[in-house]
Amino acid sequence: MTTTTTGSKPERDALSSTTVRVPSTPSLDVARVRADFPILGRTVNGRPLVYLDNAATTQCPDAVIDAMSDFYRCCNANVHRGVHTLSQEATEAYEGARAKVAHFLNADAKASIIFTRNTTESINLVAHAWGRRHLRNGDEILLSVIEHHSNLVPWQMLAQEVGCRLRFIDIDESGHLRLDQLDQVLTSRTRLVAISHVSNVLGTVNPIPTIACAARAVGAKVLVDGAQGVPHGPVDVQALDADFYAYSPHKALGPLGIGVLWVRRDILEEMDPFLGGGEMIRDVTLERSTWAPAPAKFEAGTPSVADAVGLGASIDYLESLGMDEIRQHEVRINAYLLERLRELPFLALYGPEDPSDRCGLVAFNDHQIHAHDLGTILDQHGIAIRAGHHCAKPLMRRLGVMATARASFYVYNDVDEVDTLVDALLAARKVFGLST
Numbered sequence: 064m065t066t067t068t069t070g071s072k073p074e075r076d077a078l079s080s081t082t083v084r085v086p087s088t089p090s091l092d093v094a095r096v097r098a099d100f101p102i103l104g105r106t107v108n109g110r111p112l113v114y115l116d117n118a119a120t121t122q123c124p125d126a127v128i129d130a131m132s133d134f135y136r137c138c139n140a141n142v143h144r145g146v147h148t149l150s151q152e153a154t155e156a157y158e159g160a161r162a163k164v165a166h167f168l169n170a171d172a173k174a175s176i177i178f179t180r181n182t183t184e185s186i187n188l189v190a191h192a193w194g195r196r197h198l199r200n201g202d203e204i205l206l207s208v209i210e211h212h213s214n215l216v217p218w219q220m221l222a223q224e225v226g227c228r229l230r231f232i233d234i235d236e237s238g239h240l241r242l243d244q245l246d247q248v249l250t251s252r253t254r255l256v257a258i259s260h261v262s263n264v265l266g267t268v269n270p271i272p273t274i275a276c277a278a279r280a281v282g283a284k285v286l287v288d289g290a291q292g293v294p295h296g297p298v299d300v301q302a303l304d305a306d307f308y309a310y311s312p313h314k315a316l317g318p319l320g321i322g323v324l325w326v327r328r329d330i331l332e333e334m335d336p337f338l339g340g341g342e343m344i345r346d347v348t349l350e351r352s353t354w355a356p357a358p359a360k361f362e363a364g365t366p367s368v369a370d371a372v373g374l375g376a377s378i379d380y381l382e383s384l385g386m387d388e389i390r391q392h393e394v395r396i397n398a399y400l401l402e403r404l405r406e407l408p409f410l411a412l413y414g415p416e417d418p419s420d421r422c423g424l425v426a427f428n429d430h431q432i433h434a435h436d437l438g439t440i441l442d443q444h445g446i447a448i449r450a451g452h453h454c455a456k457p458l459m460r461r462l463g464v465m466a467t468a469r470a471s472f473y474v475y476n477d478v479d480e481v482d483t484l485v486d487a488l489l490a491a492r493k494v495f496g497l498s499t
């Protein structure tokens with residue numbers, strides 16, 4: 064394997080700068096990591112599974128699966144409401160997971176970590192609980208053209224409801240946000256800037272602190288869609304200078320069914336509840352209710368306790384690998400992936416050229432084979448990739464395509480799987496009788 068640049072010790076990258084250099088040596092022992100993931104031992108269509116759909120959902124290590132199964136075996140009970148031992152143990156496990164997330168993200172308070180179902184629900188929570196209270200006719204929300212539908216549709220719905228206006232930052236030809244447009248699109252009417260930390264199509268790592276600084280200058284709040292951020296490197300929500308940060312643990316070795324929303328502590332009191340019901344109240348009469356303090360105010364009903372326990376275990380696991388090491392691993396894979404894909408003249412690649420500007424994914428198209436056909440053929444080789452619009456239809460339009468294929472790598476993937484991918488892409492050409 065050759066790399067474009069080398070450096071012995073990459074500088075710390077808080078997923079907001081482009082200072083990571085391509086490491087010359089592996090930062091993770093991938094063979095050891097793989098042994099922790101039982102699903103990677105299976106075959107698909109008679110071939111060993113090559114799982115390259117990590118931007119959609121990652122796999123769980125034994126540590127996560129065991130933690131959740133232990134919870135159900137040993138202390139399954141509802142939380143916060145029982146005086147009996149099982150309920151107290153379940154509550155401790157649930158609140159312990161919250162403390163781990165708070166530490167992992169360097170949150171300003173444990174109470175500012177709210178558990179939801181996923182990133183989508185976290186963003187909807189902000190739109191309802193903060194947006195409806197603070198946005199008015201004529202106010203503006205600044206988004207970008209790369210946003211996932213999760214960070215677009217909730218704001219469209221809010222805009223229709225309250226009459227505010229959506230504005231957008233474009234991208235340049237290299238797949239970076241046009242920061243030069245900030246001066247025009249940020250105005251005294253901007254109340255919120257909602258931007259993804261990392262693009263799920265282009266892989267671009269966006270410079271959140273720079274954007275947040277510009278947003279602050281006009282008095283706007285900043286929401287970061289961290290669905291593709293948290294999995295891929297160290298995230299410090301306070302250093303990013305955000306007000307809201309959302310992510311989905313199922314994209315970072317955790318279970319499906321639980322999401323995270325961090326809200327800056329001093330904003331919690333400026334938010335109304337999202338859902339009403341049990342657990343989120345201080346008092347209830349037949350006519351009226353008052354609200355419990357955060358985070359309970361935003362967590363109506365019985366939460367996904369076992370998923371929270373699994374989330375806590377996933378954080379322990381990620382920290383045992385090291386978030387800096389994970390970032391370096393991805394930059395190294397990226398460098399090789401881009402290099403190998405660039406050898407294939409029949410492919411169009413999307414996103415920044417520099418492997419250190421992006422997380423471990425590449426979207427591409429074969430000029431002659433539809434992305435869905437490519438995905439189906441690769442599946443015959445045991446390779447799982449994603450094909451489609453990636454819930455980013457406006458970005459597809461901006462790129463002038465209907466769909467792309469996307470290969471996304473994580474901690475248990477290595478460069479040999481890049482080679483398997485390339486071989487399968489060549490084999491797909493043969494299926495259609497096309498030149499390689």
Ligand code: PLP
Nearest residue numbers: 181182183211213263290291311
């Ligand atoms: N935002 C981005 C950038 C994503 O990539 C995704 C999922 O792929 C989401 C939001 C939505 O995540 P979820 O479906 O877990 O809510």
